[in-house]
Amino acid sequence: MKKIGVLTSGGDAPGMNAAIRAVVRKGIYHDIEVYGIYNGFQGLMDGKIEKMELGTVGDMIQRGGTMLYSARCEEFKTDAGQNQGIEQLKKFGIEGLIVIGGDGSFQGASKLTAKGYPCIGVPGTIDNDIPGTDFTIGFDTALNTIIESVDKIRDTATSHERTYVIEVMGRDAGDLALWAGLANGAESVIIPERDEPFDSVVERLKRGHNRGKKHSIIMLAEGVGSGIDYGKRIEEETSLETRVTVLGHIQRGGRPTGFDRVLASRLAGKAVDLLRKGEAGKMVGIQNNELVHHDIVDILNKPHELDMKLYQLMSELSI
Ligand code: ATP
Numbered sequence: 001m002k003k004i005g006v007l008t009s010g011g012d013a014p015g016m017n018a019a020i021r022a023v024v025r026k027g028i029y030h031d032i033e034v035y036g037i038y039n040g041f042q043g044l045m046d047g048k049i050e051k052m053e054l055g056t057v058g059d060m061i062q063r064g065g066t067m068l069y070s071a072r073c074e075e076f077k078t079d080a081g082q083n084q085g086i087e088q089l090k091k092f093g094i095e096g097l098i099v100i101g102g103d104g105s106f107q108g109a110s111k112l113t114a115k116g117y118p119c120i121g122v123p124g125t126i127d128n129d130i131p132g133t134d135f136t137i138g139f140d141t142a143l144n145t146i147i148e149s150v151d152k153i154r155d156t157a158t159s160h161e162r163t164y165v166i167e168v169m170g171r172d173a174g175d176l177a178l179w180a181g182l183a184n185g186a187e188s189v190i191i192p193e194r195d196e197p198f199d200s201v202v203e204r205l206k207r208g209h210n211r212g213k214k215h216s217i218i219m220l221a222e223g224v225g226s227g228i229d230y231g232k233r234i235e236e237e238t239s240l241e242t243r244v245t246v247l248g249h250i251q252r253g254g255r256p257t258g259f260d261r262v263l264a265s266r267l268a269g270k271a272v273d274l275l276r277k278g279e280a281g282k283m284v285g286i287q288n289n290e291l292v293h294h295d296i297v298d299i300l301n302k303p304h305e306l307d308m309k310l311y312q313l314m315s316e317l318s319i
Contacts, residue, residue, distance in 0.1 A: 001275055001276055002093075003032065003033045003035065003094045003095055004032070004033075004094060004095065004096045004097065005036070005037050005049065005092075005096070005097045005098070006024070006032055006036060006068070006097070006100065007037035007040055007041070007068060007098075007099060008020070008040060008066040008068045008069070008070045008100045008101060009040035009071070009072075009073075009099060009100070009101035009104070009106045010040070010043055010101040010102045010174070011070070011101075011102060011125055012064075012065050012102050012138075013124045013125050013126045013136070013139075014064040014065075014071045014137075014252070014256040014257075014260055015137040015141060016059070016068075016100055016124050016137060016264070017057075017064075017066060017067050017256075018061045019122055019124060019137055019267065020099050020100070020268070020270075021061055022264060022265040022269050022272075023098055023268045024053075025054065026053045026269045026273075027266070027272055027319070028054055030276060030311070032276070033159040034052045035051055035052065035066050035094050036067075037049050037068065038050070039069045039070070039071040040072070040200065040271070041070060041071070041073040041076035041088075041105075041108050042071040042075075043068075043071065044076070044085040044088055044089070045073070045075065045076060045084045045085050045088065046088075047091070048231075049092050049094075052081075058191070060137075060257070060284065061256075062255050062256070062261075063255070063256075064141070064252075064253045064254045065253065066100075069314060071106075072312045076108055077107075081270070082111050082115060083115070084114065086117050096117075096118040097117065097118070097120075097279070098119070098120050098122060099119055099120070099121050100123035100124040100137070100268070101121070101122075101124055102130065103130060103300060106296050106299065107300060108178040109121045109281075110281060110296045112212045115221045117278065118278075118281070120271040120274050120279065120280070120283070120284065120293075121250060121271075121282070121283035121284070121296050122137070122268055122271050123136040123267070123285060124137040125137075126141070126142035126251060127139070127167060127169065127170050127171045127172075127175065128175040128176065130283070130299065131171065131303070131305065132283060132285045132292070132299045132302070133283075133285025133287065133292075134285070134286075134287050135263060135286055136257070137256075137260055137263055137267065139175065139176070139260075140259040141255070141257045142169065142176060143176060143179050143180055143183070146176065146184070146247060146251060147180060149166075149245075149247055150180065151184070151247055153166065154184070154215065154217065155214075157215035157243075158215045159197045160244050161215060162215055162240075162245070163205060163216040163217075163234060163238070163242040164215065164217050164242070164243050164245060165230050165231040165242065165244045165245075166180075166186075166218070166219050166242070166245050166247065167220050167221060167230075167245070168179055168180060168220070168221060169222055169248075169251045170191075170221045170222060170223055171219070171221065171222070171223060172192055172223045173192070173193075173304050174191025174221040174224075174306055175306060176221065177189050177191050177221035178191055178221075178306065178307075178310055178311060179310070180217035180219055181229070181297065181314055181318075182313065182314050184219065185215060185217070185317075185318075186219040186314075187204055187318050188201045188204060188205075188218045189203060189219045189318075190218065190219070191221045191224065192223035192224050193306040194306075198233065198237075201234070202220040202237050204258065204318065204319075205218075205234070205238055215242070218234070221280050227244045227245075227246055230244075231243065236313065244315075247307070266286065266291060267284045267286065270293070271284050276299070279293070281297065282294065283295075283296045
């Protein structure tokens with residue numbers, strides 16, 4: 001393989017730049033030309049494709065977001081859209097494509113592979129909701145952003161003796177809420193994967209309050225619904241002064257952590273190696289600190305699994 005392409009698609013995630021950088025540098029190391037495709041699958045269809053050099057990805061490893069930009073593109077879900085994308089790749093002589101993104105983006109990659117065009121997926125999303133990998137690029141940075149924010153909220157929560165409901169991202173997955181709940185010492189974690197009865201949340205809050213606790217934190221994943229509604233319910237039920245913070249897109253930005261930079265470099269390097277070996281339709285991942293790869297189709301058919309041992313520990317620590 002002498003020419004490969006790389007694109008980022010779906011929600012951006014800190015560490016995507018480190019992944020793009022690794023694809024470019026690893027490619028060039030192996031005498032492969034690397035082409036950047038701008039604006040995800042939309043840009044692929046429109047032919048927004050440029051050759052990348054060593055210098056193109058200089059001063060990028062520490063930046064959040066994605067230098068190739070991202071997009072959501074409905075038209076790419078159609079046969080015609082995918083064919084148009086393949087035509088563009090062929091026009092540039094690009095023989096294989098690395099897609100950095102979430103499960104939606106992998107759908108696109110698997111469609112191209114089914115049409116005979118080799119693609120490799122690299123999991124990049126803050127949600128950590130992709131099966132077949134313990135971590136996705138961006139999760140650790142987003143987690144640390146939440147931790148830092150909640151540390152600050154905790155100061156004011158204590159000063160005013162308030163209960164705080166913190167709504168965090170994660171789409172349908174509770175990973176960010178669970179990990180942040182554990183790291184921030186939350187009283188409760190409300191996630192889509194577990195049906196935590198409202199009564200037991202209230203009971204735990206009251207118990208803490210009676211014990212003299214100055215504040216309480218409830219970490220709520222966006223996948224279960226509105227934090228604002230949940231906060232209202234808590235205040236009505238407990239009479240404890242309650243505030244809600246929806247952290248929002250702050251969680252998607254910022255400098256990637258060391259963990260995410262290393263993860264991104266490893267996963268992207270592995271993706272280049274797979275294309276070099278003639279593999280197609282695979283997703284790279286990390287499991288038990290080993291680089292692995294799986295068929296994208298299998299990944300798309302599997303549900304995301306939350307670490308239930310972590311959830312159990314969380315419950316035991318927040319008595
Ligand atoms: P995140 O989880 O961070 O939002 P994602 O990759 O899951 O990332 P999506 O918006 O679901 O984000 O998908 C990104 C893009 O992938 C879509 O806008 C579309 O262009 C393409 N895509 C999604 N599903 C399909 C599909 N079934 N067939 C072809 N392309 C698809």
